[in-house]
Amino acid sequence: xxxxxxxxxxxxxxxxxxxxxxxxxxxxxxxxxxxxxxxxxxxxxxxxxxxxxxxxxxxxxxxxxxxxxxxxxxxxxxxxxxxxxxxxxxxxxxxxxxxxxxxxxxxxxxxxxxxxxxxxxxxxxxxxxxxxxxxxxxxxxxxxxxxxxxxxxxxxxxxxxxx
Amino acid sequence: xxxxxxxxxxxxxxxxxxxxxxxxxxxxxxxxxxxxxxxxxxxxxxxxxxxxxxxxxxxxxxxxxxxxxxxxxxxxxxxxxxxxxxxxxxxxxxxxxxxxxxxxxxxxxxxxxxxxxxxxxxxxxxxxxxxxxxxxxxxxxxxxxxxxxxxxxxxxxxxxxxx
DNA sequence: CGAGGATCATCTGTAACGCAGAACATCTCG
DNA sequence: CGAGATGTTCTGCGTTACAGATGATCCTCG
Numbered sequence: 465x466x467x468x469x470x471x472x473x474x475x476x477x478x479x480x481x482x483x484x485x486x487x488x489x490x491x492x493x494x495x496x497x498x499x500x501x502x503x504x505x506x507x508x509x510x511x512x513x514x515x516x517x518x519x520x521x522x523x524x525x526x527x528x529x530x531x532x533x534x535x536x537x538x539x540x541x542x543x544x545x546x547x548x549x550x551x552x553x554x555x556x557x558x559x560x561x562x563x564x565x566x567x568x569x570x571x572x573x574x575x576x577x578x579x580x581x582x583x584x585x586x587x588x589x590x591x592x593x594x595x596x597x598x599x600x601x602x603x604x605x606x607x608x609x610x611x612x613x614x615x616x617x618x619x620x621x622x623x624x625x626x627x
Numbered sequence: 628x629x630x631x632x633x634x635x636x637x638x639x640x641x642x643x644x645x646x647x648x649x650x651x652x653x654x655x656x657x658x659x660x661x662x663x664x665x666x667x668x669x670x671x672x673x674x675x676x677x678x679x680x681x682x683x684x685x686x687x688x689x690x691x692x693x694x695x696x697x698x699x700x701x702x703x704x705x706x707x708x709x710x711x712x713x714x715x716x717x718x719x720x721x722x723x724x725x726x727x728x729x730x731x732x733x734x735x736x737x738x739x740x741x742x743x744x745x746x747x748x749x750x751x752x753x754x755x756x757x758x759x760x761x762x763x764x765x766x767x768x769x770x771x772x773x774x775x776x777x778x779x780x781x782x783x784x785x786x787x788x789x790x
Numbered sequence: 791c792g793a794g795g796a797t798c799a800t801c802t803g804t805a806a807c808g809c810a811g812a813a814c815a816t817c818t819c820g
Numbered sequence: 821c822g823a824g825a826t827g828t829t830c831t832g833c834g835t836t837a838c839a840g841a842t843g844a845t846c847c848t849c850g
Contacts, residue, residue: 474671475743476653476664477688478762483646484689485769490639501639508637519798525640526647528837533800555798555845580638586768587761595761598754599641605749606648682827691808696829718816718827797846807836817826 482583489579497572498538502527504576506535507561507569510545515558517550526607544568645746652742660735661701665690667739669698670724670732673708678721680713689770707731 472478490501497503502525509521516524522532536559539545544565550556561569584592635641653664660666665688672684679687685695699722702708707728713719724732747755 472763472767474668475759475762476649476739477668478759478766479646479649481689481766481770482762483642485765486639486642505637505640517798526644529799530801530839531837550798553798553846557799576639583769584765586764591761591764594757595765596638596641598750598758598761599638599645600635601749601754602648602747602758603641603644604635606746607644680827692827693810693829694808713827716817716827720828791850793848793850795846795848798844799842800844801842802840803838804840805836805838808834810833811831813828813830815826815828818824820821820823 486580486583489583490576493575493579494572497568498542498544499535502535503539504569504572506532506559507539507544507565508573510559511561511566511569515548515560517553517556518559519556521559524607539565649743649746652746653739656738656742657735660731661705661707662698665698666702667732667735669695669722670702670707670728671736673722674724674729674732678711678723680716680719681722682719684722687770702728 487501490504494500494504497507499506505525506521506527509516509524518532518536519529521527522529527535536545536547540547543562546560546562546565547557548560550558584595587595650664653667657663657667660670662669668688669684669690672679672687681695681699682692684690685692690698699708699710703710706725709723709725710720711723713721747758750758
C-alpha cells in the first residue's frame with residue numbers, strides 16, 4: 465500500500481473501469497443487435513409496461529432526443545420495434561416491441577445476464593446483490609429530473625452564475 | 628413493482644446512470660482543468676508514486692495512447708505536468724507533476740471529493756464505503772491486461788472466431 | 791373561437807472523440 | 821550488425837453528442 469493513495473482508490477477510476485468493462489462485455493454479446501447496448505435498453509423499455517413516448521424513453525435512459533430518432537430508425541428497420549402515433553397526442557410516437565422484438569429481447573437478455581456475471585465474477589453472489597442494490601439506489605435519484613451540473617457547482621463553490 | 632422487471636432493475640442502466648451522474652458532477656467541478664476529469668486522472672497518476680511512462684498511464688486509465696498525446700499536451704501547456712525522457716529508454720517519456728500541478732491537484736481533489744459525496748448522497752456513510760470497495764474489487768480485475776471482448780464471447784457463445 | 795407560446799419528433803450542421811494505420815526513433819535479441 | 825518489437829506522434833475516418841432550426845400539434849388565455 466502507498467502513503468499517497470493510488471489511482472485504484474479513486475471512485476472515478478473504479479466507476480470508469482467497471483463501466484468500460486461492462487460496455488466491452490455487452491458490446492461483444494449484443495453485437496448484431498441494432499444500436500448495441502443502447503438499442504437493447506430502448507427495446508427493453510419499449511417492451512416493458514406501458515408504451516412510452518420517444519422522449520420519455522430518452523430521458524429515462526439518458527440518451528439525447530436527437531440520437532433517439534435514428535436509434536429507433538435502426539430498430540424499426542430491423543422489425544423489432546414499432547412507432548405508433550399516440551392517440552392522446554398526435555405529435556408524439558409511442559414505441560412498442562413487435563413479436564420479433566420480444567423474441568430478440570429474450571435472447572439478448574439471457575446473453576446479457578451471462579455477460580454481467582462475467583463482469584461481476586470477482587464478487588461473491590451476496591456481494592453482487594449488494595452492489596446491484598446500491599447502484600440502483602444511487603441511480604434512481606441520479607436519473608431524477610432536475611439533476612443538473614448547476615446544483616453541484618452551487619453546493620461546492622457557492623456560485624449561482626448561469627443557473 | 629412490476630411482473631416484468633423495469634429498466635431500473637437492469638445493471639447496465641444503473642451503472643450507466645451512476646456513471647453519467649458522476650461525469651456530470653466531476654465535469655462541472657473540474658471545468659477549467661485541462662482535459663476535465665480525464666486530465667485530473669492523468670495528473671493524479673503523474674503525481675503519485677514513481678513517474679510512469681505515457682503508455683503505462685494510458686493503460687491504467689483506459690485511455691487510448693493517441694489520445695494521451697494531446698491530453699498531456701494540454702496539461703503541459705498549462706504547466707501542470709512535465710514530460711521528461713526516460714533515462715532507461717529514450718523512446719519513452721516519463722510524466723511527472725510540477726509544483727503548480729501538485730497545488731492544482733490538491734484543489735481539484737478536494738472539489739472532486741465533494742462532488743462524489745453529492746453523487747453518493749442517497750447512501751449512508753457505511754453504504755458508500757461498501758460501494759467503493761465492491762466497485763474497486765471489480766475494477767481491479769476488469770482493468771487487468773488480457774481482459775478483452777473475445778473472452779466473454781467465448782464464454783457465452785462458445786465461438787473462438789477472430790480471437 | 792383563435793392567437794401565442796410550448797412541446798414532440800425530425801433534420802441539419804458542427805465539434806469532439808476514439809480508433810486504425812503509418813511514420814520515426816529507439817530498444818532487444820540473435 | 822540486422823530484424824523485429826515497442827513508445828510516441830501524426831493523419832484520416834467513422835461514430836457520437838449536442839445545439840439550433842423546422843413542421844406539426846397541443847394547450848392556455850383572452
